[in-house]
Amino acid sequence: MSSSPADPGSQILRDPLRNRGTAFDHSQRSQLGLTGRLPAAVETLEQQAARCWSQLQELGSDMDKFTYLDLLHQRNQVLYFRVLADHLEELLPVVYDPTIGQAVERWSRDYRVSQAAYLSIDRPEDVEPTLRSFGLGPDDVDLLVCTDAEQILGIGDWGVNGVDIAVGKLAVYTAAAGIHPGRVIAVSLDCGTDNAELLNDPAYLGVRHARTRGPEYDRFVDRYLQTAAALFPNAVLHFEDFGPENARRILDEHRDTHRIFNDDMQGTGAIVVASVVSALKVTGQGFSDQRLVVFGAGTAGSGMADQIVAGMVRDGLSEAEARQRVWLIDKQGLVTDDLPDLPDYQRPYARPADEVASWRHGSGPVRLLEVVQQVRPTILIGTSTAHGAFTEDVVRALCAGVERPILLPLSNPTERIEVMPQDAIAWSGGRALVAVGIPSHTVEHDGTTYVIGQANNALLYPGLGLGAVVAGATRITDGMLLAAAAAIAGQVDPTPPGASLLPPVRDLRASSAIVARAVAEAAVHDGVATRRHENLVQSVQDAMWQPDYATEE
Ligand SMILES: NC(=O)C1=CN([C@@H]2O[C@H](COP(=O)(O)OP(=O)(O)OC[C@H]3O[C@@H](n4cnc5c(N)ncnc54)[C@H](O)[C@@H]3O)[C@@H](O)[C@H]2O)C=CC1
Numbered sequence: 385m386s387s388s389p390a391d392p393g394s395q396i397l398r399d400p401l402r403n404r405g406t407a408f409d410h411s412q413r414s415q416l417g418l419t420g421r422l423p424a425a426v427e428t429l430e431q432q433a434a435r436c437w438s439q440l441q442e443l444g445s446d447m448d449k450f451t452y453l454d455l456l457h458q459r460n461q462v463l464y465f466r467v468l469a470d471h472l473e474e475l476l477p478v479v480y481d482p483t484i485g486q487a488v489e490r491w492s493r494d495y496r497v498s499q500a501a502y503l504s505i506d507r508p509e510d511v512e513p514t515l516r517s518f519g520l521g522p523d524d525v526d527l528l529v530c531t532d533a534e535q536i537l538g539i540g541d542w543g544v545n546g547v548d549i550a551v552g553k554l555a556v557y558t559a560a561a562g563i564h565p566g567r568v569i570a571v572s573l574d575c576g577t578d579n580a581e582l583l584n585d586p587a588y589l590g591v592r593h594a595r596t597r598g599p600e601y602d603r604f605v606d607r608y609l610q611t612a613a614a615l616f617p618n619a620v621l622h623f624e625d626f627g628p629e630n631a632r633r634i635l636d637e638h639r640d641t642h643r644i645f646n647d648d649m650q651g652t653g654a655i656v657v658a659s660v661v662s663a664l665k666v667t668g669q670g671f672s673d674q675r676l677v678v679f680g681a682g683t684a685g686s687g688m689a690d691q692i693v694a695g696m697v698r699d700g701l702s703e704a705e706a707r708q709r710v711w712l713i714d715k716q717g718l719v720t721d722d723l724p725d726l727p728d729y730q731r732p733y734a735r736p737a738d739e740v741a742s743w744r745h746g747s748g749p750v751r752l753l754e755v756v757q758q759v760r761p762t763i764l765i766g767t768s769t770a771h772g773a774f775t776e777d778v779v780r781a782l783c784a785g786v787e788r789p790i791l792l793p794l795s796n797p798t799e800r801i802e803v804m805p806q807d808a809i810a811w812s813g814g815r816a817l818v819a820v821g822i823p824s825h826t827v828e829h830d831g832t833t834y835v836i837g838q839a840n841n842a843l844l845y846p847g848l849g850l851g852a853v854v855a856g857a858t859r860i861t862d863g864m865l866l867a868a869a870a871a872i873a874g875q876v877d878p879t880p881p882g883a884s885l886l887p888p889v890r891d892l893r894a895s896s897a898i899v900a901r902a903v904a905e906a907a908v909h910d911g912v913a914t915r916r917h918e919n920l921v922q923s924v925q926d927a928m929w930q931p932d933y934a935t936e937e
Pocket residue numbers: 535536537538539625627628647648652655679680681682683684685713714715716766767768769770773794795796797800820821822839840841842
């Protein structure tokens with residue numbers, strides 16, 4: 385099929401930002417060289433969306449639905465986002481967590497079409513031409529989501545396949561917060577992979593060698609960061625699913641000089657703070673009353689420990705007193721100061737080995753159950769990727785220690801979660817205040833219906849990004865993250881029996897607008913806003929792209 389300049393119609397039908405398919409009316413068809421290139425009927429967006437929805441219903445598996453929607457995304461973005469926005473609750477689990485995990489695993493084999501910037505560590509000189517090749521000017525980009533895919537969700541290292549997480553995160557930004565789909569770029573930072581299965585798969589499409597680490601990696605990431613910031617000076621640079629060592633280091637190095645955001649550390653930390661703020665309305669306690677056990681102290685786990693410690697400090701504790709109220713558990717058991725080679729981010733939380741010597745059974749490490757029995761945590765968080773690690777014994781021990789424990793098994797996707805919500809509710813007799821990373825149905829227990837909030841950063845980062853864009857924020861500050869968390873917690877009343885700790889996904893667009901406003905106000909307060917608005921509520925609404933052909937005229 386030709387798509388030469390002499391055939392502009394084909395080009396339009398292949399441009400997902402301009403294509404309207406059967407919604408082009410006859411005069412548009414004639415102007416655009418599409419006469420006779422579409423069936424006679426002229427449809428409305430609503431008719432097109434209804435057809436898509438009914439086609440989706442015919443498909444059996446979520447992976448088939450993912451593929452269908454991915455093809456639609458590449459064909460017609462207004463229609464794709466209209467279907468998504470109209471059915472966010474049903475489709476978020478398809479285009480995002482948990483189905484995106486399967487899509488990543490199959491990405492090279494299922495490869496269809498490129499939707500991203502592919503930057504290879506072996507060709508750093510291509511970073512700038514690649515980012516320029518999108519033809520976007522300095523004011524044309526709001527957001528870049530990049531991943532090096534070393535720790536995709538809880539499924540590990542997926543090399544270039546991980547690019548789907550960047551595409552998926554961006555789709556959520558648009559569906560949930562109206563970030564314009566033409567003003568974003570998904571970026572794969574392909575640094576190789578240590579996944580032997582991929583390296584030996586003939587279909588694998590990424591750089592085919594082990595991960596490059598050390599100074600060469602740092603130079604490559606730095607080159608990306610500096611180039612993206614220079615070409616798109618107003619864009620938020622979102623980092624997703626890096627390994628624990630790199631995630632924190634990159635953020636710490638650049639957060640004071642760039643508009644950089646690490647979703648797994650900061651976004652997840654903030655959604656956890658929102659969940660805790662909400663749960664504390666039920667227990668009537670403050671942050672400084674909490675004892676926190678984090679099971680799985682990597683990128684997300686250590687990020688949220690830091691944010692809960694910050695909450696305790698705001699509540700009047702000193703930093704040292706706050707850290708005293710935190711226990712980290714990782715693969716080697718409770719993190720204690722006699723363990724060799726503790727990473728930097730765990731060391732400040734290491735407990736004195738003497739303090740816990742009597743907790744041990746025999747000579748092995750101190751395990752989760754003993755920690756729960758000894759510490760009597762008020763909050764137990766799972767970010768370990770260890771499915772089923774919160775056993776019935778653990779949940780019962782948790783409830784033996786406190787009346788209403790906060791229980792957040794956050795690992796994704798479903799096959800990694802520490803405890804399924806129905807088990808958490810049943811084993812705790814409905815006493816645990818539960819939110820989980822994956823979407824969950826309601827749970828019936830003893831005559832009460834429990835609505836399980838989704839403590840996933842997807843409830844937070846779209847509004848955070850929108851607020852940063854509206855304010856023209858030059859940095860993503862702790863104050864902006866805290867404002868986002870408070871704005872989320874402020875949207876729910878968790879006190880009736882069984883009530884959710886978090887707002888429902890179906891209201892995510894409205895919720896994101898509220899978050900964006902709070903974030904933009906915090907940006908002004910923190911002195912990082914470059915734009916001020918007389919009427920911020922209206923400015924946020926105006927900034928939200930609507931999936932509607934009329935707005936694209
Ligand atoms: N709900 C949400 O919004 C988010 C959830 N997550 C989930 O959290 C999990 C961890 O993600 P990251 O922190 O990015 O990964 P990571 O690899 O940085 O951290 C995982 C940590 O768990 C430890 N671990 C592994 N097996 C363990 C076991 N059996 N017992 C105790 N510790 C164990 C690892 O040593 C590592 O320190 C993933 O499943 C991810 O999907 C991550 C970010 C956001």
